[in-house]
Amino acid sequence: MLEARGLTKYYGSVLAVHPIDFTLEPGQVLGYLGPNGAGKSTTVKMLTGLLEPTRGEVLFNGQNIQQDLVGYRRHLGYVPEEANLYPYLTGYEYLELVGTLRGMEPARLRQKIELFLELFSLFPHQHISLSSYSKGMRQRILLISALMDNPDVLILDEPNSGLDVTTALILKNLIQALSAKGKTIFYCSHVLEVVEKVCSRLLILRKGQVIASGGTEEVRQRIGQASLENIFLQLVEERDVAQVANHIVEAVVS
Amino acid sequence: MLARVKNWVGAHWEVHSRRPFLTLLRVFAARVFHGGDASDGSMQVGLAIIVILLALPGTLVSLLLFEKYGSLVRWMRGDGSFDPFTASIPDEYFFVVLSMVVTGAAALWRWDALFLDRRDYTNIVPLPISLRRIFLANLGAILLLAGVLTIDVNAGSFVLFPVVVTGSQNSLSVFLRFGFGHAATVVLASAFSFLLIFAVIGLLMAILPYSAFRRVSMYVRFLLAVVLLAFLVTGFAVPSFLGQVTAGDKHLILALPPVWFIGICETLWGNGSNPLYAEMARCALSGLAVVLAVAVFSYALSFRRSFVRIPETAELGPLPRSQFRFLPTGGLDRVLLREPVQRACFHFVTRTLLRSEAHLQIASAFVAIGLVLGAQALVSGFGPHTRKVVAKAVTGVAPVPQPSEEWLSIPFILAFFTVVGVRLAFEVPSELRANWLFALWVDAEKTETRAVARKILFGFSLVPLLPLCLASSWVLWGPQIAALHTAIFAGCTIVLIELLLLRFRKIPFTCAYPPFQSQSALTFVAYFFGFVLFSVYLPEMELWSLADPWRALFFVPVIAIALIGAQQYRKQLLDVDKQLIFEETPASIF
Numbered sequence: 100m101l102e103a104r105g106l107t108k109y110y111g112s113v114l115a116v117h118p119i120d121f122t123l124e125p126g127q128v129l130g131y132l133g134p135n136g137a138g139k140s141t142t143v144k145m146l147t148g149l150l151e152p153t154r155g156e157v158l159f160n161g162q163n164i165q166q167d168l169v170g171y172r173r174h175l176g177y178v179p180e181e182a183n184l185y186p187y188l189t190g191y192e193y194l195e196l197v198g199t200l201r202g203m204e205p206a207r208l209r210q211k212i213e214l215f216l217e218l219f220s221l222f223p224h225q226h227i228s229l230s231s232y233s234k235g236m237r238q239r240i241l242l243i244s245a246l247m248d249n250p251d252v253l254i255l256d257e258p259n260s261g262l263d264v265t266t267a268l269i270l271k272n273l274i275q276a277l278s279a280k281g282k283t284i285f286y287c288s289h290v291l292e293v294v295e296k297v298c299s300r301l302l303i304l305r306k307g308q309v310i311a312s313g314g315t316e317e318v319r320q321r322i323g324q325a326s327l328e329n330i331f332l333q334l335v336e337e338r339d340v341a342q343v344a345n346h347i348v349e350a351v352v353s
Numbered sequence: 354m355l356a357r358v359k360n361w362v363g364a365h366w367e368v369h370s371r372r373p374f375l376t377l378l379r380v381f382a383a384r385v386f387h388g389g390d391a392s393d394g395s396m397q398v399g400l401a402i403i404v405i406l407l408a409l410p411g412t413l414v415s416l417l418l419f420e421k422y423g424s425l426v427r428w429m430r431g432d433g434s435f436d437p438f439t440a441s442i443p444d445e446y447f448f449v450v451l452s453m454v455v456t457g458a459a460a461l462w463r464w465d466a467l468f469l470d471r472r473d474y475t476n477i478v479p480l481p482i483s484l485r486r487i488f489l490a491n492l493g494a495i496l497l498l499a500g501v502l503t504i505d506v507n508a509g510s511f512v513l514f515p516v517v518v519t520g521s522q523n524s525l526s527v528f529l530r531f532g533f534g535h536a537a538t539v540v541l542a543s544a545f546s547f548l549l550i551f552a553v554i555g556l557l558m559a560i561l562p563y564s565a566f567r568r569v570s571m572y573v574r575f576l577l578a579v580v581l582l583a584f585l586v587t588g589f590a591v592p593s594f595l596g597q598v599t600a601g602d603k604h605l606i607l608a609l610p611p612v613w614f615i616g617i618c619e620t621l622w623g624n625g626s627n628p629l630y631a632e633m634a635r636c637a638l639s640g641l642a643v644v645l646a647v648a649v650f651s652y653a654l655s656f657r658r659s660f661v662r663i664p665e666t667a668e669l670g671p672l673p674r675s676q677f678r679f680l681p682t683g684g685l686d687r688v689l690l691r692e693p694v695q696r697a698c699f700h701f702v703t704r705t706l707l708r709s710e711a712h713l714q715i716a717s718a719f720v721a722i723g724l725v726l727g728a729q730a731l732v733s734g735f736g737p738h739t740r741k742v743v744a745k746a747v748t749g750v751a752p753v754p755q756p757s758e759e760w761l762s763i764p765f766i767l768a769f770f771t772v773v774g775v776r777l778a779f780e781v782p783s784e785l786r787a788n789w790l791f792a793l794w795v796d797a798e799k800t801e802t803r804a805v806a807r808k809i810l811f812g813f814s815l816v817p818l819l820p821l822c823l824a825s826s827w828v829l830w831g832p833q834i835a836a837l838h839t840a841i842f843a844g845c846t847i848v849l850i851e852l853l854l855l856r857f858r859k860i861p862f863t864c865a866y867p868p869f870q871s872q873s874a875l876t877f878v879a880y881f882f883g884f885v886l887f888s889v890y891l892p893e894m895e896l897w898s899l900a901d902p903w904r905a906l907f908f909v910p911v912i913a914i915a916l917i918g919a920q921q922y923r924k925q926l927l928d929v930d931k932q933l934i935f936e937e938t939p940a941s942i943f
Contacts, residue, residue: 147793148793149789149792149793169796172793172794175793177793179789181786183784183786183787183789184784184787185701185705185783185784185787186784187704187705187708187709188701188704188708192700192704195697195700196697196700196701196790197790197794199693199694199696199697199700200693200694200697200790200791200794200795201693201794202693202694203693205686228708
């Protein structure tokens with residue numbers, strides 16, 4: 100079980116994330132939504148232990164993760180927002196690096212890498228340097244690195260970024276299947292359609308503050324909107340998007 | 354009136370500078386100076402610092418010569434009157450070599466930035482600008498760089514060297530004649546060096562497919578760096594030959610391009626009637642014309658072959674995939690790298706070092722310096738004293754050539770530059786945004802990173818050098834001296850590595866630079882003295898100890914004390930100073 104209690108982050112005197120509280124049980128998928136600069140990535144970094152919260156704590160199975168970060172991270176799979184990889188390593192070497200750092204036994208690691216590369220259609224490219232990979236291929240490498248050690252908690256920050264239609268569909272089904280296997284999933288995304296389909300719970304953020312949270316159905320009923328897109332626009336966007344688009348067109352043709 | 358002219362010039366400059374060609378020229382010139390993307394945390398140096406660094410060697414050498422040409426010193430040497438044009442030839446040659454080396458090094462450093470790449474293609478070609486204009490603008494930017502470099506590199510010596518040499522002559526015409534001859538010589542030498550490297554890049558790009566160019570690029574750069582350093586070494590040896598060249602030696606001396614440019618200054622100083630100097634000047638001018646023609650032609654060809662076809666070629670990474678993955682590393686992992694984190698970091702570091710161009714360049718530059726100095730030690734070790742035989746006490750049987758201090762120093766020189774080069778490369782970050790991986794899964798409390806760095810430094814220095822040292826000294830001096838020499842060399846290198854890793858607590862390449870290294874000057878001085886101690890004094894002591902094998906025991910307590918001292922120093926460090934870091938804070942003064 101992953102739990103955030105009063106999770107707060109200040110950068111100097113700037114409050115980036117107001118106190119956030121949530122509890123995520125095994126098998127649940129939490130959709131974490133918000134516009135750019137809302138504090139999503141800061142929250143993700145606090146949840147992974149890459150950033151220490153100014154106040155509050157993250158608990159995994161009732162224990163503060165800061166007390167045993169290494170132990171917590173053995174249970175963690177993480178896909179960061181941007182696919183920053185070492186360009187001179189091959190796909191295989193990168194996964195080998197991640198698996199070895201995670202302490203995976205070499206024979207099991209080799210077997211897992213080959214299996215995942217095959218499943219994610221990267222096997223023919225395994226010995227090509229990552230700099231030659233497309234954005235979607237790099238994203239698949241990150242997904243494999245997050246999944247290959249069978250983590251209990253998955254933190255996915257924009258995992259759909261750059262994926263082709265087929266892989267994006269696979270990912271959508273994969274998240275549902277993993278939650279059915281009892282994995283705890285924290286899913287941060289801009290693709291509202293996927294969030295709507297796969298997330299059992301929602302947490303919507305604006306300017307570092309939680310403005311809506313609860314079960315997906317519950318939020319839908321409370322806001323009184325049928326689709327997540329409308330909920331998002333009503334809660335988060337302060338501008339009329341159609342009007343902004345018209346203004347842009349006017350600027351283009353002027 | 355003046356204000357009106359100023360306004361007129363300002364308005365016209367404003368109009369012309371915004372024209373597409375000049376805008377492109379500005380963009381390409383800035384690109385050549387600033388290079389690639391700074392956001393990955395790779396090494397970036399400000400333009401002002403580059404300008405100062407390039408001008409520094411010529412200025413410093415000129416200042417150092419004040420003593421040599423000072424009238425008081427000459428009077429004390431009984432050298433009252435002298436001909437500045439004859440007396441300054443060795444120093445003029447050294448300036449030629451220095452300007453060629455500094456300009457060549459700068460061109461090698463900007464190797465990848467000289468030619469347009471995929472990013473330029475993506476940003477500029479879709480715009481309504483003709484390819485011809487892009488070609489001419491980049492060529493203009495490169496020639497502009499060549500001009501700025503040649504002037505900057507020699508700026509200090511343009512004025513200072515003529516002042517130093519002709520200062521005591523009290524004649525403006527001598528000063529001007531000397532100054533003009535010197536300036537023309539070093540500028541042409543610099544231009545030759547730059548254009549030669551430009552021509553080599555162009556030829557390689559024009560002849561080879563892009564992937565092959567990338568593959569050989571690093572080796573060619575390494576070779577060119579060795580050639581430049583070899584030129585520098587000739588600065589100490591060649592001047593003494595210049596005055597005694599016979600008809601038979603002429604072709605030998607004319608094989609060295611820096612020598613050609615002495616013909617230019619001699620001609621401008623009025624010695625053009627000398628057939629040797631005239632031939633040198635001819636070689637210099639024709640050499641310059643050839644490299645200019647080849648550079649422009651090959652650039653045009655490579656522009657057509659490489660730049661225009663960029664969309665047809667696959668994007669390539671920093672370096673092509675290495676064949677090192679085929680090396681059997683399983684045994685190494687089982688014996689030496691049992692800890693998973695050590696194993697992962699070791700492979701990551703060796704792969705980065707061998708594949709990341711920036712890191713390979715740093716390490717290669719140091720290895721190249723080591724090779725040149727090692728070669729110089731080898732040559733100077735061929736003196737008559739090496740032919741002597743050591744007393745039978747050493748081997749008891751047949752006379753064996755005596756080990757010379759120069760030859761003993763060769764492995765020390767090679768090891769010093771390899772270890773220091775790799776150690777410095779560790780400090781240069783690579784893809785900092787990707788280091789979250791290590792931040793996430795490496796335990797900051799465990800200090801395994803020093804063990805990894807140590808193993809890598811051993812792997813790059815002792816592993817190749819020890820067998821070479823043992824085998825060569827065995828052949829030269831027999832088994833006993835070979836064993837002693839190899840053992841002393843190994844012990845001293847281990848101490849060097851331990852000292853260089855005294856406060857090391859990062860995974861190589863994953864730590865950001867501090868904003869300003871306040872101790873960098875001090876570090877440079879420390880490395881210089883370290884080199885003198887390691888590569889000059891230690892071989893001297895070794896030579897003394899090899900005369901009697903019992904004396905070699907002297908090294909045992911010295912090495913032991915150094916290793917125990919290093920261990921004790923690390924033990925007394927606070928836990929917080931042992932923790933793994935990903936960002937280095939500037940060192941505090943107190």
